[in-house]
Amino acid sequence: MSSADKPTLRDILxxxxxxxxxxxxxxxxxAGLPFLLTGATxxxxxxxxxxxxxxxxxxxxxxxxxGLKVVWAPWMDKVRLPLLHARLGQRRxxxxxxxxxxxxxxxxxxxxxxxxxxxxxxxxxxxxxxxAASQEIAIHAWRIEQTEGQAQEALNxxxxxxxxxxxxIVSGSLILIPADQFGWPAxxxxxxxxxxxxxxxTLIARPSHAEALTPPVPYSFDTYVVVPLKSFFQxxxxxxxxxxxxxxxxxxPDYLIGPVAxxxxxxxxxSNADIAYVRSTIGLAASFAGxxxxxxxxxxxxxxxxxxxxxxxxxxxxxxxALMAAHPGDVTVxxxxxxxxxxxxxxxxxxxxxxxxxxxxKEHTLTHFALMYSAADLTGKLLKGFSGQIVDGLTASxxxxxxxxxxxIGTAVAGLPALSLCLILRQxxxxxxx
Numbered sequence: 001m002s003s004a005d006k007p008t009l010r011d012i013l014x015x016x017x018x019x020x021x022x023x024x025x026x027x028x029x030x031a032g033l034p035f036l037l038t039g040a041t042x043x044x045x046x047x048x049x050x051x052x053x054x055x056x057x058x059x060x061x062x063x064x065x066x067g068l069k070v071v072w073a074p075w076m077d078k079v080r081l082p083l084l085h086a087r088l089g090q091r092r093x094x095x096x097x098x099x100x101x102x103x104x105x106x107x108x109x110x111x112x113x114x115x116x117x118x119x120x121x122x123x124x125x126x127x128x129x130x131x132a133a134s135q136e137i138a139i140h141a142w143r144i145e146q147t148e149g150q151a152q153e154a155l156n157x158x159x160x161x162x163x164x165x166x167x168x169i170v171s172g173s174l175i176l177i178p179a180d181q182f183g184w185p186a187x188x189x190x191x192x193x194x195x196x197x198x199x200x201x202t203l204i205a206r207p208s209h210a211e212a213l214t215p216p217v218p219y220s221f222d223t224y225v226v227v228p229l230k231s232f233f234q235x236x237x238x239x240x241x242x243x244x245x246x247x248x249x250x251x252x253p254d255y256l257i258g259p260v261a262x263x264x265x266x267x268x269x270x271s272n273a274d275i276a277y278v279r280s281t282i283g284l285a286a287s288f289a290g291x292x293x294x295x296x297x298x299x300x301x302x303x304x305x306x307x308x309x310x311x312x313x314x315x316x317x318x319x320x321x322a323l324m325a326a327h328p329g330d331v332t333v334x335x336x337x338x339x340x341x342x343x344x345x346x347x348x349x350x351x352x353x354x355x356x357x358x359x360x361x362k363e364h365t366l367t368h369f370a371l372m373y374s375a376a377d378l379t380g381k382l383l384k385g386f387s388g389q390i391v392d393g394l395t396a397s398x399x400x401x402x403x404x405x406x407x408x409i410g411t412a413v414a415g416l417p418a419l420s421l422c423l424i425l426r427q428x429x430x431x432x433x434x
Contacts, residue, residue: 007151007299020146021159023205027095027139028163030198033191034102034132035164036172037109038063038125043388044176044262045184046114053263057388060259060381062122065129067378069137073370074225076138078217089207091142091366096202098138099195101131106192110185135198137373141366144357145208151299157353158295165287165346170194173279176272228364232371235361239430243359246421247372248379249414250352253315254345255380256411259387264321264404268328278331283338290346297347298354304426307355310348311422315415317344318408325404352376 036042043056076094084093108124139160147156171191178187217223233240265275297306320337327333360368387407394403 007149007154012151012155012299014151018146018152020205021152021156023201024139024143024156024160025163026197026201027143027205028160029167030099030163030195030201031132031136031139031160032164032167033171033194033198034106034128034135036168037106037188037191038066038129038132039258040262041172041175042125043259044266045179047263047266048184049114051114053260053388053392055388056263057259057385059122059125060387061385062125062129063381064378065126066133066136067374067376067381069133069377070367070370070374072134073137073367073374074228076134077141077228077364077366078224079219080216088202090211091138091145091208092202092205094138095135095142096199098131098135099199099202101127102135103192103195105131106188106195110188110192113185133377137366137370140353140357140369140373142205142208144360144365144369145211145362147357153303153354153357154295154298157350157357158291158298161291161294161346161350161353162288165291165342166284169280169284169287173276173283176276180272228367229371231361231364232368236359236430239425239428242421242425242428243430244372244375246418246425247352247356248375249418249421250311251314251348251376252380252383252418253318253411253415254348255376255384256387256414257318257321257408258384260391260404260407261321263388264324265334267400267404268324268334270329270331270334274331274334278335279338282335283342286339286342287346290343291350292346293343294347294350298351303351303354303358306347306351308422310351311415311419313344314348315412315418317341318412318415322405322408325401325408328401 039060042059046056046059047053077090080090081093081097084096087093088096105124105128109121109128112121112124114121143156143160147153175187175191178190236243294306294310297309301309317340320340324330324333324337356369356372359372391400391403391407394406398406
């Protein structure tokens with residue numbers, strides 16, 4: 001992006017005045033609220049119940065539904081839901097349906113618990129992952145179809161990410177306070193009630209301009225699945241597989257630490273109160289700073305440079321978790337880790353979403369976005385299932401904290417292939433044509 005192409009202050013203010021832009025703050029919150037209940041918070045809950053890291057790691061595979069959403073995305077792109085479509089339109093009808101699934105599954109998880117019938121608990125957690133993944137891509141499709149101009153291209157992902165980060169603090173940190181006082185079942189039920197703010201935002205939002213102009217498509221496997229997927233490879237001829245490989249590895253270091261980050265906090269001796277306090281104060285401020293810096297990078301550096309920056313900062317922050325393991329129970333080190341990790345990943349995630357948005361064709365918005373995000377989710381969530389097993393396996397020879405240190409340093413090294421692929425995309429001219 002040249003200086004002449006940069007959005008002006010007037011462009012930015014005009015974009016911020018758009019009502020739908022601020023609904024993204026609430027919708028981002030709704031999308032982020034259930035996410036950690038299939039990952040780190042679920043691991044923390046299960047660890048408190050005495051579950052081994054290996055089993056916790058395997059439970060992380062439940063979130064593979066996030067990586068499989070490309071399987072049902074084409075139907076969400078085209079199928080019109082009875083009753084709901086007439087009232088809400090294509091995107092919001094699926095958003096509402098998915099939000100209902102999230103609420104029911106959270107209530108089910110609270111009722112059963114990890115020490116109850118394990119297969120029933122797995123079933124409702126699978127429903128949560130399916131519903132949460134569907135809600136997320138429906139919101140992204142609505143967001144992309146609302147995006148007009150470079151100011152909104154930078155601000156919409158930023159505002160969405162801010163809401164997502166707030167939800168991550170609520171479901172990943174603040175949740176520990178009521179969990180201590182009232183127990184996990186009551187607390188998880190409370191999260192189900194919080195999902196109603198997302199329902200309200202869905203009902204208030206207006207249909208996107210693109211979907212209002214899209215005529216109904218007669219059902220066939222070719223028109224629903226083949227044509228949308230084929231159009232992605234045609235749009236990015238010669239680069240499509242490179243793009244998918246890049247997005248598959250870009251956020252891998254962050255995915256890998258997911259199942260064991262919560263157990264690390266617990267194993268280092270930090271109390272729930274300390275974890276909740278530090279994450280909801282220092283961590284929250286750092287999350288906002290990271291997302292804001294990500295948005296600033298998109299506005300002033302452009303998508304390419306911001307994407308490069310995120311590929312560097314994201315993996316490096318993982319080393320801080322190794323330092324936590326080297327200083328168990330040190331609240332200062334814990335706070336420093338959260339600052340660096342939240343800022344680095346705020347930049348990386350915001351740039352990542354903007355990158356996917358730019359490569360999406362609006363005629364097949366949801367399918368294209370789901371295809372690229374599935375490449376990232378499927379790779380990361382499949383491999384992260386082994387995280388707990390790796391730490392358990394290293395513990396016998398290196399001790400628990402030595403195992404944690406080796407593991408987190410290894411996850412930082414796992415970010416190097418994505419950097420190489422970014423270079424290949426640049427050399428092949430992707431950003432000149434995007």
